[in-house]
Amino acid sequence: MSLLPVLTSWYAYPFEELYGWLDDNVGTEVAYVVAAVIGAVGILTFVGLGALANVWLERKIIGRMQVRRGPNRVGPGGLLQPVADAIKLIQKEVLQPRAADGGLFNLPPIIVFIPAMLTFAVFAWAPDMVYADLDVGVLYLLALSSITSLAIFIAGWSSNNKYALLGAMRVIAMAIAYEIPLVLSLLAPVLLVGSMNIPEIINWQREHHTWIAFILPLPMLIYAFAATAELNRTPADIAEAESEIVAGFHTEYSGMKFGLFYAVELVNALAVSGIMASLFFGGYSLFGLDRWVPPWAILIGKIYIFYFGLIWLRGTLPRLRIDQLMGFAWKMLIPMALINIAVVAIQVLLWRELELTNWVLVPYAIINLVLAVVLIRQFYRMLTAGFYRLPTRVRLVPEVSVPSLPAPGSATQP
Amino acid sequence: MDDLAVVIAFYVLAGITLLSALMVSIVRDLIHAVLFLILSFIGVAGLYITLSADFVAVAQVLIYAGAISVLMLFAILLTPRSARDNSRVSYAAPISAIAGLLGAVIIFVGLNTEWAEVDREIDGSTARAIGNALLDPYVLPFEIASVLLAIAMIGAIILVRPNDEEGDL
Amino acid sequence: MIGLEHVLVVGALLFSIGLYTALSRKNAVGVLMGIEIMLNSVNLNLIGFSRFVESPNPIDGQVFAVFVITIAAAEAAVALALAVSVYRLRQTIDVDKLNLLKW
Numbered sequence: 080m081s082l083l084p085v086l087t088s089w090y091a092y093p094f095e096e097l098y099g100w101l102d103d104n105v106g107t108e109v110a111y112v113v114a115a116v117i118g119a120v121g122i123l124t125f126v127g128l129g130a131l132a133n134v135w136l137e138r139k140i141i142g143r144m145q146v147r148r149g150p151n152r153v154g155p156g157g158l159l160q161p162v163a164d165a166i167k168l169i170q171k172e173v174l175q176p177r178a179a180d181g182g183l184f185n186l187p188p189i190i191v192f193i194p195a196m197l198t199f200a201v202f203a204w205a206p207d208m209v210y211a212d213l214d215v216g217v218l219y220l221l222a223l224s225s226i227t228s229l230a231i232f233i234a235g236w237s238s239n240n241k242y243a244l245l246g247a248m249r250v251i252a253m254a255i256a257y258e259i260p261l262v263l264s265l266l267a268p269v270l271l272v273g274s275m276n277i278p279e280i281i282n283w284q285r286e287h288h289t290w291i292a293f294i295l296p297l298p299m300l301i302y303a304f305a306a307t308a309e310l311n312r313t314p315a316d317i318a319e320a321e322s323e324i325v326a327g328f329h330t331e332y333s334g335m336k337f338g339l340f341y342a343v344e345l346v347n348a349l350a351v352s353g354i355m356a357s358l359f360f361g362g363y364s365l366f367g368l369d370r371w372v373p374p375w376a377i378l379i380g381k382i383y384i385f386y387f388g389l390i391w392l393r394g395t396l397p398r399l400r401i402d403q404l405m406g407f408a409w410k411m412l413i414p415m416a417l418i419n420i421a422v423v424a425i426q427v428l429l430w431r432e433l434e435l436t437n438w439v440l441v442p443y444a445i446i447n448l449v450l451a452v453v454l455i456r457q458f459y460r461m462l463t464a465g466f467y468r469l470p471t472r473v474r475l476v477p478e479v480s481v482p483s484l485p486a487p488g489s490a491t492q493p
Numbered sequence: 494m495d496d497l498a499v500v501i502a503f504y505v506l507a508g509i510t511l512l513s514a515l516m517v518s519i520v521r522d523l524i525h526a527v528l529f530l531i532l533s534f535i536g537v538a539g540l541y542i543t544l545s546a547d548f549v550a551v552a553q554v555l556i557y558a559g560a561i562s563v564l565m566l567f568a569i570l571l572t573p574r575s576a577r578d579n580s581r582v583s584y585a586a587p588i589s590a591i592a593g594l595l596g597a598v599i600i601f602v603g604l605n606t607e608w609a610e611v612d613r614e615i616d617g618s619t620a621r622a623i624g625n626a627l628l629d630p631y632v633l634p635f636e637i638a639s640v641l642l643a644i645a646m647i648g649a650i651i652l653v654r655p656n657d658e659e660g661d662l
Numbered sequence: 663m664i665g666l667e668h669v670l671v672v673g674a675l676l677f678s679i680g681l682y683t684a685l686s687r688k689n690a691v692g693v694l695m696g697i698e699i700m701l702n703s704v705n706l707n708l709i710g711f712s713r714f715v716e717s718p719n720p721i722d723g724q725v726f727a728v729f730v731i732t733i734a735a736a737e738a739a740v741a742l743a744l745a746v747s748v749y750r751l752r753q754t755i756d757v758d759k760l761n762l763l764k765w
Contacts, residue, residue, distance in 0.1 A: 183525070214618035218551045225559025229531065232566060236524065248570075251563060258559075275620055503664050507672045514676055514699050518683040523691065530695050537676075537702045544669065544713045549705075549727050556731055561698065561738045568742035569691055572749050576689065576756065585686040592685070596678025603670035610666055611716040622721040623728060631725055638732045645736035649743035 118210045122199045125379075126346055133345040134161040136383075137390055144394035168338035176331055178239045187234035188332070188339035194223035194230075195343050198350035202357055203278040204375040216277040217269055220354055221262050224309055227347070228254035234340075235328035246328040249401060253308055253315065256408040261305040263416035267298035267423045268358050281362035287437060288366065292359040294444045297419050297451040299359045301412060303388075304458070306351040308404065310344065312389060314396040315404055352385035353378075360385075396462070403461060411457050419450065463487065503543045510536030523577045527565050534558045548620040669710030676703035690745045690755040694738060701734045 097117075101110035135150070135158060142149025150157035175184055201216040203209040213219055228251050235247020268291050269275050272283045284290055292299045308315040329340045356362060360381055363374030399407075426443045429435065513532040520526050534557040541550035569577060582588075627635045677700055684696025705727040712723020749755050 183528070213547065215547050215551050215620050218548070218555065218620075222551050222554040222559065225555055229558070229562065232563070233528065251567075255560070255563060274618075276618075500663050503668065507668075511672070511675055511679065514679045514683075517695055517699065518679070518686070523689060526692065526695060530698065533699065534702065537706060540669075540672070540706060541709055543664070544709050546709045546712070546724050546727070549709060549724050549731075552728060552731060553705075556735055557698070557702075561735055564738055564742055565691060565694070568746055571746050572691075572755055576749070576754060578689065579692055580688050581686045582688055582758065588685045589682050592678040592682035595681060596674050599674040599677065600671055603674060604667055608666055608714070609716045610714050613713065613720060615713075619721065619724060623725055626719065626721050626725045627728075630719075634729060638729060642732065642736050645740050649739045652740070652743040652747045 115210075122210060123196065126196055126199060126349070129349050130342045130345050131161040131165075133349065133386065134164060136386070137345070137393075140387065140390050141394045144391070165338065168335050171334040173334040173336065174331070176239060179237055179331060183233060183237040184331075185336075187230050187237070188336045188343075190233065191227060191230035191343050192339060192346075194226045195346040195350055198223055198347075199353065201277050202353050202378070203281050203362055204378055205363055206278075206282075206374065208375065209278050212278060213276070215275050217265055217275040217280075217358070221258075221265065224261065225254075225258060227309075231328050234332070238328070238331035240331055243328050243330045246330070250311060250328060253311075253401070253404060253408075256405055257305045257308040257412070260301050260408065260412040260416040261309060263413075263420055264298040264301035264305060265354075265358065267295050267419060270420070270423050270427050271295065277357055277362075280358055281364060284361045285364045287440075289440070290359065290361045294440050295359070295423065295447055296444070297415070297447050297454060298423075299355070300451050300454055301416050301419065302355065302359070305408075305412065306355070307389065307392060308408070310347050310351060310389075312344070312348065313393040314399045316398060348386055348389050349382060352382045352389065355385050356381035399462075407458070407461050411454070411461075415450070415454050419447075422446065422450065499543055503540065506536050506539040506543065509533075510540065518579075518581075521579055523569055523579045524566070526579050527562060527569065530565075531558050531562045534562070545615040546619060548618075548623055666710055666714040669706060669714070673703045673707040673710065676700075676706065688756050688758060690748070690757055691742070693757065694741050694745075697741075698734060698738065701730055705730050 098110055098114050101113055138160065139149035139157060150160040153159040153163045198220060200211045201209065201213055201219060231250045231254075232247045235243045235245075235250070238244070268280055271291060271294065272280045274280065280291070329337055332340060356378060362381075363378045365372075365377050368377065426446075430439055430443075510533050513529045513536060516529040517526045517533065520529065535554060538550045538553040538558070541547075541553060680696050680699030680701075680703060682696070683699060684693050687693050687696065708723045708727045708730070710723075711717075712720055712727075717723075745755050748760065752760065754760075
């Protein structure tokens with residue numbers, strides 16, 4: 080077919096030609112700078128458009144899940160709602176409390192955006208289209224997620240507001256508790272592939288004609304939940320629990336500063352979906368389809384499928400309490416993540432040292448699936464656990480008996 | 494290391510690091526000092542990258558700027574506002590003279606020693622090399638470091654437990 | 663154009679700043695901040711040596727730096743736990759006032 084060379088050379092990899100031409104004619108440094116600028120512009124365009132599209136997607140889909148229509152007034156089907164939101168936020172008065180810490184108050188909206196944007200630099204959008212081919216790509220992603228919690232703390236502390244500080248402390252406690260399962264679960268694909276380089280992980284998935292999620296379902300689930308908690312999204316969004324602590328760490332931020340926090344939450348959700356798509360679900364490859372369809376379109380499609388999954392979680396699950404969240408992290412996720420690392424390490428060792436065939440990955444997948452089912456069952460029990468323990472303070476009058484609450488689902492009166 | 498971009502990056506990052514380390518001792522509020530300390534950690538991580546140590550740079554950001562700084566902020570917030578000043582001791586002037594003198598001596602010795610310098614090509618990934626080194630020649634310090642971390646964690650938890658233990662904590 | 667001398671000068675300056683910060687603070691957490699700056703400068707020197715100086719295994723400098731980072735994390739945890747518990751007992755973390763062992 081004469082169409083195929085056109086698709087693979089011009090349509091799917093448009094910039095390689097430009098780089099080659101610049102490299103031959105003008106000079107290598109100029110070609111490098113131009114390539115870097117074009118890549119940065121492309122990534123930032125995706126981030127910006129993604130933030131806009133996500134506002135509409137989130138509100139529409141959550142509306143449909145809650146049996147209502149979602150925004151439908153502003154444009155055809157509410158498509159201009161993000162624009163209306165942006166205009167509303169821009170024209171609001173930007174207040175700064177007098178007792179807030181002067182220069183420090185304006186810093187967090189900027190600082191919290193930087194890791195969100197930097198995450199997109201290590202994704203591989205096509206077989207040779209990665210902006211920063213780091214040898215320690217996975218570790219770089221983890222380092223960025225630990226900076227976000229610092230920025231939220233600065234926001235909560237510099238507002239000089241008790242509720243903001245309370246929200247910030249809760250966020251940091253949750254963030255550092257969930258960082259451990261995050262790190263350990265992202266270590267499992269690294270163990271399997273033997274490299275922290277993200278394009279190489281995607282190549283491994285392409286060569287073995289499988290997705291890592293099929294072999295390692297348990298780290299995928301641990302990563303999904305730990306990332307949801309790191310993003311402060313429902314079911315783990317006690318940071319901005321509107322019914323509890325006014326608005327958490329961004330209480331005192333108004334106007335476009337709040338808009339930046341909101342946008343960062345959406346961009347972070349895209350970034351987490353991107354990490355999941357690249358590391359666990361094959362990135363730009365779709366069992367050979369990436370020779371006809373542009374690979375970056377496949378990656379963007381996968382990112383939006385996982386983003387839909389995150390929205391689904393948000394629309395379905397109730398907000399968990401902080402002690403439930405911390406208990407789940409320390410008592411369930413971290414032991415499961417450690418067991419997972421041990422199991423995966425033994426499996427990889429047997430596979431590599433004894434030089435077994437590649438089909439041994441199938442029983443490995445079954446073992447990991449059993450462990451994943453255990454984790455899902457524990458999560459279900461946490462969500463449906465009733466009020467199982469009454470406070471046991473020392474009582475002045477020992478004979479007064481405390482009436483016990485009915486078992487969940489059996490009584491009818493509140 | 495004679496790429497113009499690397500040279501500019503080195504000077505800019507060194508300037509940021511030294512300036513923020515100096516501001517740690519100058520600002521009046523302790524939390525501002527911790528924030529400048531975080532900036533100096535990130536500057537040092539950038540310096541590691543110009544020296545082609547990518548794994549150590551990312552580990553520095555992850556551990557220092559991500560975990561130790563949060564620890565310091567928590568410890569500061571557990572102490573009252575009156576104890577949160579970043580003031581100097583009364584004998585700070587002789588100390589600055591001593592520190593400056595020590596720095597000058599180290600610079601003089603460092604510049605006048607005949608180091609066996611070699612212009613090395615960085616090959617492959619340092620992460621793999623560090624991993625091999627940690628498991629082959631240096632496995633004993635590796636295990637001792639992990640035991641030390643466990644002991645430090647247990648010790649820190651025991652130190653901050655409340656002394657009276659009736660009912661729930 | 664960046665040679666070993668540049669790295670050593672930056673490391674020495676950082677060390678003297680860290681030394682001044684550690685010795686001249688009233689607050690115990692301030693002293694800890696100075697110690698962390700000094701450890702960072704030592705790490706910078708080690709990485710510089712690993713990059714520029716001839717050696718049979720040039721990766722040893724970076725391994726040493728990783729160990730220093732690890733030990734610094736453990737030490738910061740214990741030092742801050744000590745600071746918090748000293749505050750509980752003596753209601754202050756001014757190092758001038760913690761002089762019970764003085765005779």
